[in-house]
Amino acid sequence: MYKEIYPNIFHLEVPLRNNPLKALNCYIIKGEQSLVIDTGFDTQENRDLLRKAFEDLDINPKSTRLFLTHLHSDHTGLAHYLDELGLEVYIGEVDGEFLRAMPDRNSHHWQGIIKLAELQGLEEDQLILDDHPGFKFRPKALPQLNYTSEAQSFQVAGYNFSVLDLPGHTPGLQALYEADQGLLFSGDHLLEDITPNITFWGEKYGDSLGIYLDNLDKLRTMNISKIFSSHRRLPQDHLKRIDELAYHHEERLKEVLAILEANGPSTVREVTRSMNWDIRAKDWDDFPSSQKWFAAGEAHAHLVHLREKNQIKEEQHKGLLYYSLI
Numbered sequence: 001m002y003k004e005i006y007p008n009i010f011h012l013e014v015p016l017r018n019n020p021l022k023a024l025n026c027y028i029i030k031g032e033q034s035l036v037i038d039t040g041f042d043t044q045e046n047r048d049l050l051r052k053a054f055e056d057l058d059i060n061p062k063s064t065r066l067f068l069t070h071l072h073s074d075h076t077g078l079a080h081y082l083d084e085l086g087l088e089v090y091i092g093e094v095d096g097e098f099l100r101a102m103p104d105r106n107s108h109h110w111q112g113i114i115k116l117a118e119l120q121g122l123e124e125d126q127l128i129l130d131d132h133p134g135f136k137f138r139p140k141a142l143p144q145l146n147y148t149s150e151a152q153s154f155q156v157a158g159y160n161f162s163v164l165d166l167p168g169h170t171p172g173l174q175a176l177y178e179a180d181q182g183l184l185f186s187g188d189h190l191l192e193d194i195t196p197n198i199t200f201w202g203e204k205y206g207d208s209l210g211i212y213l214d215n216l217d218k219l220r221t222m223n224i225s226k227i228f229s230s231h232r233r234l235p236q237d238h239l240k241r242i243d244e245l246a247y248h249h250e251e252r253l254k255e256v257l258a259i260l261e262a263n264g265p266s267t268v269r270e271v272t273r274s275m276n277w278d279i280r281a282k283d284w285d286d287f288p289s290s291q292k293w294f295a296a297g298e299a300h301a302h303l304v305h306l307r308e309k310n311q312i313k314e315e316q317h318k319g320l321l322y323y324s325l326i
């Protein structure tokens with residue numbers, strides 16, 4: 001169930017049932033004041049799993065801290081439950097504010113997502129918020145949140161972890177970094193078997209793909225001996241993996257440019273429909289609606305990145321965004 005994969009660092013595989021990610025890598029660092037990193041969805045199975053792990057490892061929840069790398073519910077789902085058990089919950093302020101807005105359907109967060117879908121042209125697909133995976137699995141209750149900021153540190157079991165801002169996958173993703181030993185708890189910033197999803201979060205959060213790529217580069221210069229990432233296998237050669245991810249996005253950007261060249265001014269929806277997707281659907285109409293939100297968000301992030309690099313222009317017409325070559 002759990003394994004000590006580094007001195008006093010335990011890996012617990014928390015299942016994510018019916019989700020393509022399959023499982024979350026939850027980390028428990030045992031010490032006088034233990035530290036848990038990320039949680040999994042809020043299900044009875046996962047509640048039992050974590051409680052049992054604390055018992056087996058002889059960890060007192062009341063003197064344990066929970067650090068959340070980012071807002072996604074596969075990472076934060078159990079935070080409320082763990083808060084009830086007595087853990088102190090920590091998250092960066094940017095993602096923490098998102099989290100606070102999640103339970104309420106009428107919050108600026110969900111209303112912003114609906115507005116964005118309209119600008120993207122998704123109105124035609126008649127998507128409803130209830131099909132949005134982030135909405136479906138949103139936390140229904142929130143823990144008391146303590147906000148962390150860069151360079152803040154967590155001491156546990158002789159390790160000194162400092163908080164590192166690595167936005168991109170979400171606007172406020174934070175990692176934990178142990179500089180002496182070169183250990184990085186990367187959340188979803190760098191994954192070995194999955195391309196981290198990069199989506200457009202609205203103009204307030206800017207060019208998320210550009211921010212992500214800069215923060216991938218940031219890892220190149222750091223002393224890193226081991227990366228503890230959040231899904232599937234851990235990266236062995238992170239420099240190689242960074243190259244692969246950077247290449248993936250370069251190819252994606254080329255694909256988007258080729259689509260605009262062939263089709264002329266296009267909405268986000270039109271560009272999304274023309275892109276290749278690694279999904280078992282014969283065409284756009286066959287896409288499950290949950291995947292339409294994701295796909296359009298990803299296409300939009302690439303369009304905004306090209307716009308920021310002055311390779312394409314954006315115009316708004318009758319409530320829709322159009323992108324075209326300059």
Ligand SMILES: [Zn+2]
Pocket residue numbers: 070072169188
């Ligand atoms: Zn995530």
